[in-house]
Amino acid sequence: MENQSKSIWKNLFFALSLAVGSLLSLDNSLALAADPFREQNVREIGELTESAFKTVFLRGNYLTVEEQLDLAETEETNEPLIYAMQASLAYTKEDWTSLQQYALKTLETASAIGSEDPLRSNLYLAVGHFLNGAYLYHEQGAIAAIDKLQMVFKYLDRAEDIDRDDPELNLIKGYMDLLLAVNLPFSSPEQAIARFETYAAPNYLVNRGIAVAYRDLKQYQRALEYANKALEIAPENPEHYYLKGQILRQIGKEQSNITVLEEALENFAIAADYSEQLPESVIEPLEREIRQTQEKIAEIETESARKFP
Structure with a gap:
């Protein structure tokens, strides 16, 4: 509690x-x-x-x-x-x-x-x-x-x-x-x-807040729609790329879709390029989610190799 x-x-x-x-x-x-x-x-x-x-x-x-x-x-x-x-x-x-x-x-x-x-x-x-x-x-x-x-x-x-x-x-x-x-x-x-x-x-x-709400509700396609809207208006903010990467990561995990997970990594990478200007409270979870996304891609690839040797 x-x-x-x-x-x-x-x-x-x-x-x-x-x-x-x-x-x-x-x-x-x-x-x-x-x-x-x-x-x-x-x-x-x-x-x-x-x-x-x-x-x-x-x-x-x-x-x-x-x-x-x-x-x-x-x-x-x-x-x-x-x-x-x-x-x-x-x-x-x-x-x-x-x-x-x-x-x-x-x-x-x-x-x-x-x-x-x-x-x-x-x-x-x-x-x-x-x-x-x-x-x-x-x-x-x-x-x-x-x-x-x-x-x-x-x-x-x-x-x-x-x-x-x-x-x-x-x-x-x-x-x-x-x-x-x-x-x-x-x-x-x-x-x-x-x-x-x-x-x-x-x-x-507003778009960022709604994207976070839909992300937490696990309505990831709606979340992605609003994350993209936030990026269209404020494309210089690396935290928006981090948010989009989070959403894509969840979609990729649900679908076991390497292409979507790689797109998540691309957005994480853009955010990471600006890591020197971000607070530690953002950098630490960003680095963790990059590792987890890479591990998920490797897991899917390993599973696919077993099924289709």
């Missing part, structure tokens, strides 16, 4: 931190407004913050983003996304002290914008409590984190009461809804996917 709880918490953290950290647009027509979500009621995120997000989530490059975020932190101090992103990066490095520091700063900044933007204030209060909950989970265990998770849903509900169709809200909340719908019994994944696809933005993250 403890292992299952730990896995769910880590998956929830990944889903939310991915959504928090990926607030950028690939649509140049929206870039001037510095709001990757809204064509109406736009918000100014800040050029330095947006640039840091593009470095990570457009190009999948984690090498230089800390310096960019540090600069954004000095110039755009009232933007909670900066601190949420800093906390997410700290989590990938298992820097628990910095995770807590930036989680609390996210909460502080989110509170400060309450009068001018109550929707985003509540949204990032939810994010801040989630990040702080991840810290408490590591330090004290699942029981300590439960109260924080309750606070997350409390503030997400408040944001939803203000504008339930807001794209930024639906991106962050949608990732969590998808994860819960996929993992909980008697849930409705298709309903969560439909709402996510309709109301969340930007599109490449």
Whole structure:
């Protein structure tokens, strides 16, 4: 039970931190407004913050983003996304002290914008409590984190009461809804996917999230469709090739199809070519899945040789 709880918490953290950290647009027509979500009621995120997000989530490059975020932190101090992103990066490095520091700063900044933007204030209060909950989970265990998770849903509900169709809200909340719908019994994944696809933005993250959901539902052809859509919009991000490789690997395993498995390896190889710019949390499982795919190909070839000597 403890292992299952730990896995769910880590998956929830990944889903939310991915959504928090990926607030950028690939649509140049929206870039001037510095709001990757809204064509109406736009918000100014800040050029330095947006640039840091593009470095990570457009190009999948984690090498230089800390310096960019540090600069954004000095110039755009009232933007909670900066601190949420800093906390997410700290989590990938298992820097628990910095995770807590930036989680609390996210909460502080989110509170400060309450009068001018109550929707985003509540949204990032939810994010801040989630990040702080991840810290408490590591330090004290699942029981300590439960109260924080309750606070997350409390503030997400408040944001939803203000504008339930807001794209930024639906991106962050949608990732969590998808994860819960996929993992909980008697849930409705298709309903969560439909709402996510309709109301969340930007599109490449929506497509990525849906691809992950269908992958976890073992609906691999649908997952592949959305992974390809994500790649069409953001072809420079090596994490998208990794995701496509994962899906192809599952299809190849199910069909004992060497051609599909080799295509999976090709996508893994593209991701691996950018390994120096990816975090260890991505590199280690990528290397493991490359080995497992190679082993599966060898197994199929051995079995075929036995049947057709």
